[in-house]
Amino acid sequence: MTQPATPPPPRITARCHPALEPLLPKPVPARQALPDWLRAMPAETPATSLAGAEVRTLKHCPPILDALSLGLMIPLAADLHIEKGEVSWDWDLPPLPDTLISRAPIGLHVPEQASGVPWHLAHNAILKFMNFWTLEAPPGWSLLFTHPLNREDLPFRTLSGLVDCDLFRDGYVHFPALWTDKDFSGTLPAGTPVAQVIPLPRTTPDLTTVPMAEAEIAANRKMQEALGEEPGTYRKNFRH
Known part of the structure; x- marks a missing residue:
């Protein structure tokens, strides 16, 4: 008996203004943006708490690997320079008179916008990573935007949000984030993963x-x- 054909996976379409296309890092499947620390991790290592016996590392944990590889990854649009809590960038976008998109790679939310929420703010504001890609989901699908899964090495934490991107296909979804590493100083390079995108069917199982x-x-x-x-x-x- 012939097995039924596996249906093709749902397709997400990412679009940007044509003048920005050569300047922007592109969204990629999350499996193409695995962290360097995972690649460098040994498959096995001696455990001091077990008298030096060899134990398998996270490289042997498929659920963690599958979470790291799930969905899409949205990259940071431009280098961000952080010094003593101040953020700057050197990014010269062309004028875009036919659109209202920001010309800055980040925005800010004042802390009062999160009044009463038990979040720790390393600085006196909530950062917002600007996204220059619209995302179109298949009919009946929503997109969960969240912090890159299992990425505690990043000096920020992106807040999670769910958007019906089959309907909101022509708008930009930006990413509020808490800056969690108050001692961070240096450059957060363009291409750093800032949000993981996980497609979800709108029907929730009972x-x-x-x-x-x-x-x-x-x-x-x-x-x-x-x-x-x-x-x-x-x-x-x-x-x-």
């Missing part, structure tokens, strides 16, 4: 909570034994 049946308890036990006895069980058998 939830049912039930106790396990006897057969499900046995299946659960069998699964736990396999995961503990054979390295790579999840990756080999339960991952697309």
